[in-house]
Amino acid sequence: xxxxxxxxxxxxxxxxxxxxxxxxxxxxxxxxxxxxxxxxxxxxxxxxxxxxxxxxxxxxxxxxxxxxxxxxxxxxxxxxxxxxxxxxxxxxxxxxxxxxxxxxxxxxxxxxxxxxxxxxxxxxxxxxxxxxxxxxxxxxxxxxxxxxxxxxxxxxxxxxxxxxxxxxxxxxxxxxxxxx
Amino acid sequence: xxxxxxxxxxxxxxxxxxxxxxxxxxxxxxxxxxxxxxxxxxxxxxxxxxxxxxxxxxxxxxxxxxxxxxxxxxxxxxxxxxxxxxxxxxxxxxxxxxxxxxxxxxxxxxxxxxxxxxxxxxxxxxxxxxxxxxxxxxxxxxxxxxxxxxxxxxxxxxxxxxx
Numbered sequence: 334x335x336x337x338x339x340x341x342x343x344x345x346x347x348x349x350x351x352x353x354x355x356x357x358x359x360x361x362x363x364x365x366x367x368x369x370x371x372x373x374x375x376x377x378x379x380x381x382x383x384x385x386x387x388x389x390x391x392x393x394x395x396x397x398x399x400x401x402x403x404x405x406x407x408x409x410x411x412x413x414x415x416x417x418x419x420x421x422x423x424x425x426x427x428x429x430x431x432x433x434x435x436x437x438x439x440x441x442x443x444x445x446x447x448x449x450x451x452x453x454x455x456x457x458x459x460x461x462x463x464x465x466x467x468x469x470x471x472x473x474x475x476x477x478x479x480x481x482x483x484x485x486x487x488x489x490x491x492x493x494x495x496x497x498x499x500x501x502x503x504x505x506x507x508x509x510x511x512x513x
Numbered sequence: 514x515x516x517x518x519x520x521x522x523x524x525x526x527x528x529x530x531x532x533x534x535x536x537x538x539x540x541x542x543x544x545x546x547x548x549x550x551x552x553x554x555x556x557x558x559x560x561x562x563x564x565x566x567x568x569x570x571x572x573x574x575x576x577x578x579x580x581x582x583x584x585x586x587x588x589x590x591x592x593x594x595x596x597x598x599x600x601x602x603x604x605x606x607x608x609x610x611x612x613x614x615x616x617x618x619x620x621x622x623x624x625x626x627x628x629x630x631x632x633x634x635x636x637x638x639x640x641x642x643x644x645x646x647x648x649x650x651x652x653x654x655x656x657x658x659x660x661x662x663x664x665x666x667x668x669x670x671x672x673x674x675x676x
Binding site: 463465470474 | 665
């Protein structure tokens with residue numbers, strides 16, 4: 334029976350990280366089922382969901398990957414997945430929340446707490462700091478799932494109140510698939 | 514004529530609603546000349562709204578012919594008090610903005626629009642357009658209503674990219 338593990342690796346960005354790690358996985362006949370990779374503040378971060386179809390133990394795979402990851406200066410960890418959902422999660426009622434304003438501590442916490450209180454699930458979040466002419470502007474884009482029964486109007490009001498309180502701009506839009 | 518400095522987020526003026534022009538006087542005409550000069554000063558710029566240079570008046574200047582990719586367009590358009598009177602269809606594209614430097618994002622907008630506006634001589638005009646030029650006009654009219662493209666990000670998967 335196939336085993337599934339999550340792998341995370343993060344380290345200073347340089348060419349060759351993805352090829353080194355995926356080469357090791359390929360040699361062990363492991364399949365990359367899902368992945369997200371990005372550069373955060375100069376650090377290359379990768380999260381992979383791996384399917385192991387052979388008799389290879391998770392420990393043996395980890396040892397092999399560590400040999401590859403260590404010379405690259407990557408911090409590396411893994412976890413066996415007890416439950417695996419093969420199909421990608423599809424939002425039933427997806428919305429996009431965009432937030433921007435002066436950089437201050439606690440914006441992510443303030444917004445995510447507001448969503449958690451309304452039992453709204455965050456499905457994707459990206460934050461970035463825009464530096465321009467000595468000014469720092471914080472931008473956050475959240476994808477979330479608003480249960481049909483929940484009131485869009487209530488969330489909209491809650492976010493508007495919060496935006497005034499923490500002095501940022503928050504917009505809530507129904508998500509649409511890009512079709513270009 | 515002068516090149517005017519561009520406001521960037523989170524400048525509070527970019528969230529304000531611009532005021533309709535009642536009289537196209539010398540001051541308004543000078544402002545329009547300066548907006549045009551500023552538009553052509555920035556290499557890849559295809560549109561500017563007056564609020565982006567700090568003036569809360571309902572004026573936009575666009576020139577969709579400046580896009581690197583060729584699109585059907587009407588060249589330079591100066592619109593005073595522009596108003597979308599008809600729209601249909603949807604189109605998604607990646608937009609950038611001088612007021613949100615270094616970033617672009619996917620935004621869904623109306624595909625075809627019809628706009629009523631005043632030209633620089635105060636004459637009523639009506640324009641039908643679609644595609645890229647329609648997107649540019651909607652983007653600029655959004656500025657007049659206190660919105661930047663970040664307020665319209667609506668695409669799965671995300672959305673905001675470094676240029």
